[in-house]
Amino acid sequence: MRYYGQNTFLAPCLMAYVLALLSATHHVLASPVAATGVDMSLLFPPEPESVHIVELPLPPVSPSNETGACTLSINPHGTGCIGKDAELRNGNFLPDNKHIVASVTFAGAPDVPQPGSAYSGVQLIVIKTDGRKFPNGDAWKCITCGIPTARRNGSTELLEYPQAFRDGRRVLAGNNIVDCGGAVLSSPKCVPERAHIYPIYWTNTVNGSGPGGAIRENRIHPDNVHMGFSSFTSTGGVLGQFAYFGRLVFNPFPVTGEPRVPRYELHNVTRLYDPAALQPFSVHGGKLTINPEALSVGELRGFSGSGDEIIYVGANRESCNTDIFAANIDTGHVRRITQHPGYADPIDVSPDNKWSVILDTRSTNRTMFMAAMRGIPPLTDLVSSTASVSIRNNGQRRFFQPWLLDSTGDRGEYLGQQLNAHETGSESVNDPEWNAQADPRWSWDGTQIAYYQRLTVPPQCGGLNPLPCPASTSDGERSYRIMLATLTARKPVRLRPVKRVSDVIPWGVPYVPGDPTPVRWYPPGGAYTVYGRVSGYADVTLIENSGGTGLETVAVSYHDYSDAAGVVLTGSENVTSVHVGESLTLERVEWYSDLTSIGPGSHSASKVTSEDGFHLLIDMMETEFVANGTLTSTVDKVVYGQPENYT
Incomplete structure (x- = not known):
């Protein structure tokens, strides 16, 4: 079965129609153009690839969250247990492509100072992906369990979006950077006693006082010097959000702001919104014009593999259809990556820029009652966009599955390949009750993808809900699991250095601490x-x-x-x-x-x-x-x- 449509090749007589359709949707091509001037990828999208998927090992499951419930009979190594329904996040790969970082929630640890008491709460771990084990016999090791208080002052929870730097020695986790004192995270030299957790601080007041601005959805730029992030706003009872880009600078002795501890600071921050630039809509007398070429960054989702594009969720091109876009970091040139009427926002672009992996509802029809009819301009979205993006979930249950797209993205009948569309063994990796959650991650050599899933659990099933609750097939009946997809026919690509980008984003506006937050323009009544x-x-x-x-x-x-x-x-x-x-x-x-x-x-x-x-x-x-x-x-x-x- 082909997962991008019924026909592998479009008949030559349809060529003009496809090109016209793509032009009408302002789709920008990113693949080589033949001597004829025709982009051949439009006619010959990639064939589906062979994919092998396995579940990665995690710490054993504690029978409860009660103190001491994680006994040596459950984990003979004394290296902790995780909660059955406790949240986790996979992160990206270390440079050797044999380890990933992850945030997990430990449970059932004994009281301090008993052995094993450090394995408690949300911690950062490293997991082997090649089937091997660390010297103690575990396939994983905890990096932050037992870091002394003096080395983690001012830090906050580590759960969100762990991302290892290219040096393999540091990890962005939540609003913190974990540093293993110069040691590679997977090496025996990386132990909690030498690690630090440094908070990230964003100055948002004129005199630099206070706890700093609230940041979320943090993403490391591939140059490992800059970071993109988003921040909520509230103006006149209306919730908003802007995306930002800044340079990470380590300050060992801050003299303003809180916490006044060694920390990373965001310098030369740019807001990725210019109120004076072309907006998604414009008004000329009684004429309302839709501007699909407008650069309208909503929530920042990351960067291209080479760092030359900012990836984001932007203003809709079609009604109720939430898509992912890319903007050139220097020119602001916009291209649309997804077009399917399903909802997408998690994405990771391969290091060589040739592929994307997205998490999308396109295999479930969750949003199709609103978005299936194509070609409706995004007019009602001026008031309905919050509702149309919110229906992608059912409470804590998401309807995402991982999809592989080439660099050109959706076009014509090509809608990518669902990575887990086939059952590859006794474990059902394509069970629709296991829902992908957030950011998938490419290996640096472009041959593997890690993503995590959550099983449908009450109240999204059982009780008054007519959907029966499925049984977990994971160890300890866990409701979370981390999956590793290997693209078996691929040869590793060489990781190339990434050029450091400028602090200046020409199409953004420099952020000045203390200045009022702008309000996104909308057409007047x-x-x-x-x-x-x-x-x-x-x-x-x-x-x-x-x-x-x-x-x-x-x-x-x-x-x-x-x-x-x-x-x-x-x-x-x-x-x-x-x-x-x-x-x-x-x-x-x-x-x-x-x-x-x-x-x-x-x-x-x-x-x-x-x-x-x-x-x-x-x-x-x-x-x-x-x-x-x-x-x-x-x-x-x-x-x-x-x-x-x-x-």
């Missing part, structure tokens, strides 16, 4: 006309909220509207979104839709709500789907209904 790029038009009414801090309602009527040759959209849509109470994240959405489209041949699609409309209450942090009424998309007689309500 009023009546507008949007003209299709091919033909037709849409009447659009925008209504602002009572506080004047954003839009509340978008109503659209389409009149033979077309953005792509042969695809014509008619009908209407009306969406209102309001915050509930004082919450920044809980929204109530009232949705009315009656849209139809026709396309080449017998292609047809519709997006329709029930007579009383579709009414959704959802919190973007809790992501629990609760709806009344229905919203249904139908494409060529294939019906996509909404998920069951969260119970």
Whole structure:
């Protein structure tokens, strides 16, 4: 079976249509162009590869979280146990491609000062990926268990997004950098007694005082000197987010800010948003224009392998379709990586820039009831985007699976290859109840990918939920596991040095501590006309909220509207979104839709709500789907209904 579509090759007569379609969606090509001037990768996407997947070893599971529950009978080495349902994160590979870093949660340790008491809480470990073991007989070792207090002052939790530096001696984990005193993390010289955990500090006040700015979603730039990150904002009761880029500088003796301990500081920070630049929408009198070429960085997701592009989730090109984009770090040139109407945001680009691995809902149809109908401009997204991104989860259950894409990304019938689409042994690596969670990671030689999964557990199954709870096949019936996918036909690529980039991002704005945070521009309330790029038009009414801090309602009527040759959209849509109470994240959405489209041949699609409309209450942090009424998309007689309500 081919996982990127029914046809391996497009007939030559379709070449012009495919190129026109890609042009209409402003897709930027990244692969070699033949002498004819035609990008041959459009016609000949890569064949599916052979993939072998195994589960990586982890510490044994404690029977409970009670003190002392992890006994020597469970772990004879006395090196700790992890909780059955305790969170973990895989990180990336060390330079030898035989180890990965990971954050795990230890449980059941004895009281201090008994042996083994250090194996408690969230810690950073290194895991062997080649089937071998460390000298003590474990396939893993803890780097931070037992680091003296004086060497971890000011540090915070290590759980989020562990990323080893290229030197193999340091790891970014949460808002900290773990340093093994110059020793490679996997070597016998790397022991807790010589390691440090340094906090990361971002100055956000004029005089440098205070605890610093709140940072999240941290990603190391491949030059290992800079870091990208995101930060939430709250303006007029509206939650927002900006992405930033800065240089990491070690300061052993800070004299301002808290904590005043040896720390890494973010210097020469750039906000990756310019209010004076082209925005996703612009207004000229009564004409509203959609600008798909606008550089609109939402949440930063990482960098290309060579570091020349910033990878991010950006403003939608199509309604309800959340995609990943890349922007050149010097020029700001934008290309779209994903186009499938499933939701994607976790991504890692291979060190040689030729491949991406994404985590996406495209194998589950989770978001298709909203997004399956293509070619709808992102107008209602001005108020509905929070809801459309929040439906990707069902509480703590995600619907991600890992997908392999070449450098050009989605196009035509090529939608990549699901890595775990086949069962490769007695363990079912493609069990849909095991859901990928966050960032997958490439090995430095481009032959392996690590990712982690969580099993569906209560309340997402069992009890009042009609979905029965599956049995875990992992050791100790763990609900988390780390997987290693090997692309068996690949030959290792040589890791090339990465050039250090400038502190200056020309298309961003230098961050000045203490300056007010900007508010993203949105078109003001009023009546507008949007003209299709091919033909037709849409009447659009925008209504602002009572506080004047954003839009509340978008109503659209389409009149033979077309953005792509042969695809014509008619009908209407009306969406209102309001915050509930004082919450920044809980929204109530009232949705009315009656849209139809026709396309080449017998292609047809519709997006329709029930007579009383579709009414959704959802919190973007809790992501629990609760709806009344229905919203249904139908494409060529294939019906996509909404998920069951969260119970």
